[in-house]
Amino acid sequence: MSNALASAPLDAAAFVKSQIRTVPDWPQAGVQFRDITPLLQHPKTFRVLIDLFVQRYIDAKLDYIAGLDARGFIIGPVLAYELNVGFIPIRKQGKLPYRTESQSYELEYGTATVEIHADACGAGDRVLIVDDLIATGGTMMAGKQLLERLGAVVIEGAAIIDLPELGGSALLRSAGLPLFTVTEFSGH
Template sequence: MSNALAGAPLDAAEFVKSKIRTVPDWPLPGVQFRDITPLLQCAKSLRVLIDLFVQRYIDAKLDYVAGLDARGFIIGPIVAHELNLGFIPIRKEGKLPYKRVSQSYELEYGTATVEIHEDACKPGDRIVIIDDLIATGGTMMAGKILLERLGAVVVEGAAIIDLPELGGSALLRDAGLPLYTVTEFGGH
C-alpha cells in the first residue's frame, strides 16, 4: 500500500484543514489568504470534504443546493450531484442571461451585487447555500435574501472555512441562518 492511501484520517475536519494553504500578504499586506486549491487537487481530501457535506444533508429533505460565485460553484454542484439535487448558481452581477433578481451588499470599500434567475426556485423549496468560506458574511447574506424573496426556505448556510474574527458567521446566525462550517482559521 502506498503512503498516499495508508490510514484514514482520525478527524476528517482536521484532515481537510491540513490541505488548505495559507498565503500571507495576499491580495493585500496583512491578509492571510486561505487557498483551497491544494484541498481540491488531492482526490482524497476532496472526497472527504464532499462526504462531510453529503453526510450532513443526506436526510435534510432538500430541493436544491445553491452555490455562491465563484468558489461555491466548485463544491456546490458536486454536493448537489451526490445528493441527487439540482444546483442554483448565485452569480455576480451581469453574468446571468435571463430575468434576474438582484441583491446588493456591503464590502470593505463599496458594494457588490449578486443575482439569480427569477425562476431559480419556487416558494417552499428547501435550499442549502454553499461557499468556500465565510468572512464578513455579506455574500451569503445576499444569497439568503435572494432565495427568500423567491419564497424558498434557506435551511442552512455551509462553507469549508469560517473566519470568525471577521464577524460574518455571527452576523448570519443573528439573522437566523444556521451555519455549518468544516473548519475555521483565526485572524484575517
C-alpha cells in the same frame, strides 16, 4: 457508537484543515489568504471534503443547493449531484442570461451585487447555500435574501472555512441562518 466512529468527523475535519494553504500578504499586506486549491488537487482530500457535506445533508430533504459565485460553484454542483438535487448559481451581477433578481451588499470598500434567475426556485423549496468560506458574511446574506424573495426556505449556510474574527458567521446566525463549517481559522 464506538469511539472511532464518534471521532471520525473531527479527524476528517482536521485532515481537510491540514490541506488548506495559507498565503501571507495576499491579495494585500496583512491578509492571510486561505487557499482551498490543494483540497481540490488530490482526489482523497476532495472526496473527504465532499463526504463531510454529504453526511451532514443526506437526510435534509433538500430541493436545491445554491452556490455562491465563484468558489461555491466548485463544491455546490458536486454536492447537488451526490444528494440528487438541483443546483442554483448565485452569480455576480451581469453574468446570468435570463430575467434576474438582484441583491446588493456592503464590502469593506464599496458595494457588490449578486443575482439569481427569477425562476431558480419557488415557494417552499428547501435550499442549502454553499460557499468556500465565510468572512464578513455579505455574499451569503445576499444569497439568503434572494432565495427568500423567491419563496425558498433556506435551511442552512455551509462553507469549508469560517473566519469568525471577521464577524460574518455571527451576522448570519443573528439573521436566523444556521451555519455549518468544516473548519475555522483565526485572524484574517
